[in-house]
Amino acid sequence: MEAKAKKILTSTFWSASGWKQGGLANCSAEDFEYAKNKGLMFDPLTITHDECISRLRQIHEHEINQEKVVKAFLHSLTTRKVYLRSALSSWALTHELCVHAYHAKQAEEPMYSSCAYCNNNRLMSDEQYIHYDLNVLQFERVKWGGVRHNNLIYCLMDLEMISKEPELVVTKDDVHILKEMIQAINECDKQDGARGLEKRWKDVFPSNKHERDSVLEIWGYAGLLVAGSDFRKERGRGTDYMSVATWRGEDSYSRERMEYLFGTYL
Structure with a gap:
């Protein structure tokens, strides 16, 4: 990802204080054209x-x-892309x-x-x-x-x-992180919610809380983390998660789905 275009995109919506008001109004026409030409920003x-x-x-x-998206996910674990x-x-x-x-x-x-x-x-x-x-x-x-x-x-x-991404390489370190992520699920207490798993992942791969939250949602929508019931009380603030809002440690992970998606690396 081209660094200048990424900076233009990010600074359009985000500052040290958080979200910026105004959206695209924060981006000059020249900067927008640059980022658009690099394939990172778009016309309406x-x-x-x-x-x-x-x-x-x-x-x-x-x-x-399937192989391309699996490789992309694994490649991101050590590179933090x-x-x-x-x-x-x-x-x-x-x-x-x-x-x-x-x-x-x-x-x-x-x-x-x-x-x-x-x-x-x-x-x-x-x-x-x-x-x-x-x-x-x-x-x-x-x-x-x-x-x-x-x-x-x-x-x-x-x-x-x-x-549009080129061929991506999966390293031994990427695979090790995947296995550590799975092990962290196995170590969850039965009543742990998704927030509990997020905290267990803190030292497993380079990330901040928001990035780990995103991975939890991705694994939920990918069918790896499936709640045993949709009618449990949500943990945390109630609005922390969508796909894993009612997941618990006792649900573990779908072994069938894990094998289907990542079996080549396990």
Whole structure:
């Protein structure tokens, strides 16, 4: 990732005090064009749900595969290239999604979307996106590894970006970290929530709290951390997590899913 373009993107939305007000208004036209030419910032996007789905199918069938997103995630563990991580969940959430229209089937109990296909895959989707600003999603991806992981438009942007990444190398240290992450899950107390696991990961891989939170969400959406019940009381402040809000240590991890995604390295 080109350093100057990354700095332009980051400084548009973030300062030492946190989030900046104004969004793109903080970015000069010259800086925006520079970052856009480097592929890191974007013009406003107008696209329909149906076009998003069609493009996602093209990406899955012709441009990326499971091996690429798994390697990207593992490569990020020692390099701390957090923007490589969420492709794992973006791929998992969308790779079995069939081509469909937004109104083809109405969700009976919409929790994520009125589109039944998206809703059943835990994808938040709208019928259309008009002059949508992808740059804030890109900033969150570059800063922490993503925040709105199950938004359809985020998954599309994320997989578009990962498809442009060169071949990535997975090292022994990356694999060691993966195994340590799994061991930390095994060591959780039965009633530990996701916050407890986040703290156990603190010394396992180079990261801050927000980056570890992002990995927890990614593993939740990827089907690695699955709550045994959706009706437990959430731990922490109640709004800390989405995909792992009711996960407990007693749920451990999905061995089948872990083998499916990372079996080559375990």
